Amino acid sequence: MLARDESGRILFVCPTYKPFLEIPGGLVEDDESPLAACRREVREELGIDVTVGRLLVVDWLPTHGVWRDSVQFVFDGGVLSRDQIGAIRLASDELSRFEFLALESAQSQLRPSKARRIALAHQAVSAGETVYGEFGRRLG
Template sequence: MTSDYTATLPRKRMGAGVVLSDASGRVLLVEPTYKPYWEIPGGAVEAGESPHAAAAREVREELGLTLRPGRLLVTDWVPPRPDRTEGLMLLFDGGTLTPQEAERIRVPAEELRGWAWCDEHEADERLSGPLARRMSAAVRARSTRTSLYLENGFPTG
């Protein structure tokens, strides 16, 4: 029996998130119960799951909203750290939520303390450095109708 060479290649962890905005252009952030900084709605891509499907699932689980994420805004390669493997983080466009949609948001109390609309300055203060850079790049990519590749939140070109 011949084994597939690709089965021997290194595996990367992968995360997928969704950039949601309000009519004023503020982005939606969530406050986890298990870490000191805020996050973008999203999470780990499970085995056999596409990043797009993971982004939709995470929004459903974290916010109680059913939506189909739009186009890919950012791909960010995150280098390994002593406590974490390298990974690929993808951010999809979630569009603009209406006030009525925002009123339907329900967060799981065991995972999230809450959520907030944040302007760029507030997002920079609440997110970790790499995540703030990733979010800023995603907002730029959305406004210019492009897609960006980053490494640890920084453009490579």
Template sequence: MPRRSDEPRHREKTAEPCTEQVRKPVSADALIRDEDGRLLLVKPALKAFWDLPGGVVGPAESPRAAARGRIGEELGLAVDPGRLLVLEWVGPHESWAGQLMFVFDGGGLAAGRAEQVRPVGDSVEDTAFVTLDEARNLLRSDVMSLLEKSLIALLTGGCDYFELA
């Protein structure tokens, strides 16, 4: 008779390989707009380019909780990320073994709230609400592509998955 998967012996045997699996970095960002539909970008202190607000997902953290947490920590902004817009897998590159990137709908800010968004701490140097054309001048091409995919999902009510080799 086969053993049930919830028996302690089975859990011990299946838990061990999970600790040895390759881990991939995961990031979670949010698409946040002001009352005029401009997009919130951040200039991280440790990057040479602008980015979407959010950041790295911790080991025991959900992507949605990570987006909420990083935005709160770095911008002092209380955002409850809504539906998932895009999930993107980026293949191995440089010293990375691949990465999963989540982008959630961060919603729109109430009138006058955008002017109050400022970096908190030292992980973000600057913030800006920009048009899509302005974003093209600030973002690296891969981040701009992720932003455009997120906007399409926002406008169509969809959610999409992409793989970048």
């Protein structure tokens, strides 16, 4: 989910189990839609309910290591209010911290394909469109 603060910086979380930043979200469970999974994961990870907006990006990822190929969805989390930000309570078994950063400032802390996907989502917000990508590269 792509959420921003009032300055337009993107909300990033730092997982305890890997060395890269992420945006809030996660895997779908059996019989769960991508939108429902986004809402659930944000609630579990951040401890807040966010109005999840429109679909920004659909991105296909190829097989990598133990992970099969997958389709990633990025939804618009909108602009979080100061009250919402103040209410964030991280799932301590999963996340060590959160911060709002400009995408350019976060690039070195992101996997390259994730950085490309987030850039597509950021562009989609501004353009009012939904983008299809493969491995973080826009197609179509």
